[in-house]
Amino acid sequence: MKYENFKEVERKWQNIWDEKDVFAATNDYTKPKYYALVEFPYPSGQGLHVGHPRSYTALDIVARKKRLQGYNVLYPMGWDAFGLPTENYAMKNHIHPELVTQKNVARFKYQLKSLGLSFDWNREINTTDPDYFRWTQWIFLQLFKKGLAYKKEMAVNWCTGCKVVLANEEVVNGVCERCGGEVVRKVKSQWMLKITEYAQRLLDDLDTVDYIDRVKVSQRNWIGRSTGAEVEFTTTAGDILKVFTTRPDTLFGATYMVMSPEHEMIEKWANSLTNIDAVNAYRQEAAKKSDFDRTEVAKEKTGVKLEGIMAINPVNGTQIPIYIADYVLTSYGTGAIMAVPAHDTRDWEFAKKFGLPIIEVVKGGDVQNEAFTDCYTGVMVNSGFLDGMTVEEAKKAIIAWLSEHKKGEPKVNFKLRDWVFSRQRYWGEPIPIVICDKCGFVPLPENELPLRLPHIDSYEQTETGESPLAKIDSWVNTTCPHCGGPAKRETDTMPQWAGSSWYFMRYCDPTCATGIAAKEALDYWLPVDWYNGGMEHTTLHLLYSRFWHKFLYDIGVVSSPEPYAKRTSHGMILGENGEKMSKSRGNVVNPDDIINEYGADTMRLYEMFIGDFEKSAPWNTASIRGCRRFLDRIWDLSEIVIEGSDYRAELETPFHKTIKKVSEDIESLKFNTAIAALMSLLNDITKLGTINRAELKTFLLLINPFAPHITEELWQKNGFEGMVTQQKWPEFDPAKCRENTIEIVVQVNGKIRDRLVIAADAKAEEVLAQAKITPRTAEELAGKQIIKELYVPGKLVNLVVKPV
Known part of the structure; x- marks a missing residue:
């Protein structure tokens, strides 16, 4: 039925x-x-x-x-x-x-x-x-009071369509993922949260939690801790450029420097650069690219040399050229790098394109050397006082030298950047800060929270990119909570x-x-x-x-x-075609349709049975029907119920094994195999032709988390007390999870010749004796001498023979 x-x-x-x-x-x-x-x-x-x-x-x-x-x-x-x-x-x-x-x-x-x-x-x-x-x-106010919320001018991704700041992840191929509008880099004053203050703790405490490995890896990669040195390069303009490097041992191989197109020194040097027009043109092009596009490993290297200013390598006094290139980001490190092209593929590609010197400083570690071994384990060459040292020895020696000569210091760096916390839009939490010409940024008194959004008719940003709130004078204009003078509210809102x-x-x-x-x-x-x-x-x-x-x-x-x-x-x-579901592909499945046709319990079972929970899986309508038939079979159990207050001998082991399997699989996200075990148990029940009341209770309890509606209905239909949700999860007896008999294979010279059902606790000599007399094995042994006998408990017997 x-x-x-x-x-x-x-x-x-x-x-x-x-x-x-x-x-x-x-x-x-x-x-x-x-x-x-x-x-x-x-x-x-x-x-x-x-x-x-x-x-x-x-x-x-x-x-x-x-x-x-x-x-x-x-x-x-x-x-x-x-x-x-x-x-x-x-x-x-x-x-x-x-x-x-x-x-x-x-x-x-x-x-x-x-x-x-x-x-x-x-x-x-x-x-x-x-x-x-x-x-x-x-919470924002507490962060502000502790110095962890601050405002700064910074380059941001600016969507020319939505007229809002976008996170890097919201920029795809240089356009806004939402509206498709062009995205450019623009300097704006933004609220920031100093998450970098917690970088080391965010990293260290991953060891204290139970996260699956790929989650921990993604966290560690995003935080991106690296150790090395901050090195000071003087320039012919008299200024100092600081770089962070994890490989200070390779300083003698630094033949040029690269700066981010947004680096603040470029504005300062504008009058000294003889090719400022070319520099500015490149900066404008770089402003149209997202950070992801700029740092794509496989992309062609581009850049412009800063004509008129050189950097000076601190270890040998050599003047080296400075370039701007979009693969260097102002948001990482100091916004400038030293380039060692012999030992870095990206730097090597850039050096080859612009005809720059390539000096090997780690023997065998040249990235283009056919005999390349590892630039982390070689011996130093062409490196002055570091020659002959191992890489690790050289790192310690150069950091000590830099510190002694006040040209650098040991440094820990994180890829993690402070969190950009403002958005120039209406539909977000108002930032509870008042801006006073006299007092600066002043927190709103806590007893005035919540600061609500005013009702507005237009949600368009201003042409200058300010939030729509900036147009509401009656809301913006206020008094300073500190001095009582005229002040204005912050009009940026918080991010989602x-x-x-x-x-x-x-x-x-x-x-x-x-x-x-x-x-x-x-x-x-x-x-x-x-x-x-x-x-x-x-x-x-x-x-x-x-x-x-x-x-x-x-x-x-x-x-x-x-x-x-x-x-x-x-x-x-x-989707059923193995592609991500989307309207454009026409493969979206609406859960309402599935529930209407097959029911919520079928939907729940199918989504758990579809495959490994942690992996992607294609939708399959045929499998949905299979889950529905499983529920039909469960529904039919009411027709074969008999009296009984304990598991019958024929079902005792299957029930205890299934309780153990389902209990453990739920805890380890193996929902598909838990359902498979329940299907197997139902097969055992069906073969027997009846199910007693004790067995039905346990079966309904085990299937309830997966299919709660049908189990509650059957529980009530069969006159059990209360609801399933008020019962106790069944327990298993480990001793009763073991089979009394098991099936093993019998091999002769490694080839399967027969199968043998034995007692689970049978001794090796008993198993070997039984194996030799099974009809097919005995036939295979005729006229042959057994030279070796092997029994792998619970799995197989292998008899090695040769002709007599």
């Missing part, structure tokens, strides 16, 4: 769960807790796509299992609702962003509920709620990253009016026990939220130095 009434069943149990607050976390802080977290979504107008449920269902399975194991589980959901897409939509359609957000949130929430996800909706948050962003602003950098804390106590959450709640729930999200967020979001958490730890707001004890990431669900 088919499970035809799935829509009615799913609506029924979703309503019951809501009415009874079944999944609400309690404030009983004496119970063992478990905090499961998924990244909250940006509520776009398109609604959920099938990639969202993969992460949500996975952690929902974990949350449901933990509840059945007696934990007080917090599994919350909310909305990361500030952002440029909503503002762009508002501008295009003349609708206030708040109304757009409300509509999108309602749609997303409906879709999430239709999946039967066990979120605690009592703790729902929204980053655009003034009661929420009041505390986002409060702001609200998502601490949202996991607010879930602990979402209605708290005296702080981000009550201290007792934060101490109980944090750190998050398991956080899952996309790999695309394992650099910036993860770093930003770890940074904010560590800062709040330092000022005593939270009690754990790290926000997340465990972090995993899921693979993307691709």
Whole structure:
């Protein structure tokens, strides 16, 4: 009989769960807790796509299992609702962003509920709620008071279409990923957060958390710690250029220098450069490229020599030319490098193109030498007092020499840059700073938070690129909280990253009016026990939220130095053609359609059965039907139930093995193999033709986290007490997980000749004796002498023979 009434069943149990607050976390802080977290979504107008449920269902399975194991589980959901897409939509359609957000949130929430996800909706948050962003602003003020929030002039990616500053990741092939407009480099005054102050701790504390390896690698690469020396090169103009290098031992091989096109010294030297027009033209072209495009390894090297000024190599006094080239970024190191073309492929390519000297200083370490070994382990040559030293000896010697002669010092450098924290747009948290001609930047008093956005009719940026707020005189003009004189409000707003950098804390106590959450709640729930999200967020979001958490730890707001004890990431669900889902490819699958045709339980099962959770997998409609047939077979179990208060002998081992397998697989993200084990158990039950009440209870409990609606219905239909969600997760007996008998193969001279069923604890001599008398093996042994006998316990027998 088919499970035809799935829509009615799913609506029924979703309503019951809501009415009874079944999944609400309690404030009983004496119970063992478990905090499961998924990244909250940006509520776009398109609604959920099938990639969202993969992460949500996975952690929902974990949350449901933990509840059945007696934990007080917090599994919350909310909305990361500030952002440029909503503002762009508002501008295009003349609708206030708040109304757009409300509509999108309602749609997303409906879709999430239709999946039967066990979120605690009592703790729902929204980053655009003034009661929420009041505390986002409060955190900013604490950062400002501690000197970790500051304003500076800097070159930024400027979208000529959206008229906003973009992060590097938002620039693709020189254009804005949202509007396709040209992106140029432009100097603007920006609010910055000094995340670099926490760089070493962000790196070191990765050793204290349970993150999958690829997440830790992405974090370490983004932070990018390197040790070396800061070296001072004097110039013929009398100025000093500082460079950071991890290879100060190769200084004798530095034959030229390269500066970023944005380097501040270029303006200072303008009157001394004889080719300033060519220099400026190159700078303008470089301004049109993103940092990613500029540092692409395979791209052709370009640059312009600064005619009229030379640098002086500090170790030998040799004058060397200075170039500007776009592959050097002002945001990394000092914005200038020393080039050692013999031992760096990028420098070698540049030197060959511009006809610059190439001097080998590490024997055998020339990158273009056919006998190249390793420029990190060779012996120094052509290096004056360093000659004959190993690389490591030379590093120590040159750093000591530089320090002694005041031409440099040892230095640790990080690739990580301070966080650009301002956006010139309307739909974001107002920055609670007042600008006074007399007092400078003044923080808004905390009792005046939240600083709300004024209602406006036009969301267009000004022609000079200021936020739309700059046009609202009644909001901008204010008085200085410090001196009482006339002042103006900061009109930049915070980036979307702001609200998502601490949202996991607010879930602990979402209605708290005296702080981000009550201290007792934060101490109980944090750190998050398991956080899952996309790999695309394992650099910036993860770093930003770890940074904010560590800062709040330092000022005593939270009690754990790290926000997340465990972090995993899921693979993307691709279209049936194996490509990323997109409207342009016509391969997008709407989860609403799947739920309508097959049901939420089928959708949940399929998304977990589709393949390795951590890897990408193509959508496959045939497999969905297979998951639906599995539910039909489960539904039919009600027709073959018999009495029984314990597992029958025939099913005892399969049940204990399945409990063990499913329990362990859920904890290790192997949802597909857990479902496969349940399918196998169902086959065992079907072969027997009946299932007793004790067996049915356990089976329904095991499948419940994956398919909660059908299991609740069958639980009730079969007269079991309460609901599945109120029961206890089944336990297994390790002794009963072992099979009484096992099957092994019998080989003769390494070739399989037969199979043999033996007792699991059979002795080697017993197994060998049985193997020799199986019909096919005995036939193979006729007329031959056994010269060697081998038994690999539980796997095989191999008999080595030769003709008599």
